Amino acid sequence: MASRSLPQRAVRAVGESPLSERLARAQELAYGPLIERVRRSPLHTDVLGHSLHPSLTDVTTGCWLGTSILDLAGGSESRRGAALLAGFGLLASMPTALAGAADWAELSGAERRIGAVHGLGADAAMFLFAGSLVARLRGRHQLGTKLAVAGNLVIAGAGFLGGHLALHRGTARRTSMTEPN
Numbered sequence: 747m748a749s750r751s752l753p754q755r756a757v758r759a760v761g762e763s764p765l766s767e768r769l770a771r772a773q774e775l776a777y778g779p780l781i782e783r784v785r786r787s788p789l790h791t792d793v794l795g796h797s798l799h800p801s802l803t804d805v806t807t808g809c810w811l812g813t814s815i816l817d818l819a820g821g822s823e824s825r826r827g828a829a830l831l832a833g834f835g836l837l838a839s840m841p842t843a844l845a846g847a848a849d850w851a852e853l854s855g856a857e858r859r860i861g862a863v864h865g866l867g868a869d870a871a872m873f874l875f876a877g878s879l880v881a882r883l884r885g886r887h888q889l890g891t892k893l894a895v896a897g898n899l900v901i902a903g904a905g906f907l908g909g910h911l912a913l914h915r916g917t918a919r920r921t922s923m924t925e926p927n
Contacts, residue, residue, distance in 0.1 A: 757910050760863050761856030770862035780844075781851045789841055790848035796919055797849050800912050802842035807901055809835030810875060814898050817891040829882040832875055832894060839872050846908070849917065857915055860907055867904025871897045 750758070760766055774781075784790055789798060809831045816828040846868070850861040874897030882890035911917045 753906065757860060757907065758856075760907065761860045763859060766859035766863050769866060770858050773862055773865060777847060781847050784844045784848040785851060787844075787848070789845040797845065797912070797917075799842065799845040799849050800908070802838065802845055803905065803908065805838040806835050806842045807905060809838060810871070810894065810898055810901060813875075813878070813894045814891075817887075817894060822887075825882065825887055828894070829879060829890070832879045832882065832890070836872065836875055836879060839868070839875075843868060843872070853911075853917060857911060857917055860911055861917075864904050864907040864911065867900055867907065871901035871904060874900060 791798060813828045813831040813835065816824040816831065820828065843865075846861075846865065850858065850865060853861050874893050878890045878893035878897060881887070881893060
């Protein structure tokens with residue numbers, strides 16, 4: 747049997763962690779009523795054959811990655827564009843988070859615990875980007891840049907966990923594997 751890679755061991759540790767279980771329970775209590783409403787909304791649909799959440803993450807993370815690219819390579823002329831992308835990413839993050847929360851509510855066991863940590867990371871990135879946008883609007887572009895880079899690092903880690911759930915564990919699937927194409 748081949749040994750597991752570091753990322754595989756990390757995901758397994760998150761999935762088996764009692765702390766992750768406590769986090770999942772806390773999120774359930776905090777967001778329960780909202781999640782139930784979203785589960786009955788168009789953000790939680792099977793019309794695509796898969797969850798809407800992974801597609802929405804591309805918009806959010808694309809905007810946020812673009813923010814940092816403009817910050818780091820665009821110079822002072824790109825500040826307005828970076829601020830706009832940070833703001834659009836924040837707007838896109840709302841339906842993305844809601845769709846993900848509705849999906850998460852259907853998980854159990856290790857998947858539920860991994861999803862809870864994924865959600866916490868995504869929430870942390872949202873707060874970092876909100877801080878980045880506020881700093882930019884107040885003329886503190888260097889602080890806005892630092893917060894955006896931190897937000898991108900956090901969302902990359904959260905995205906790794908979410909990608910593991912969707913791609914490795916198949917949690918984004920809405921139809922059976924045997925359904926004809």
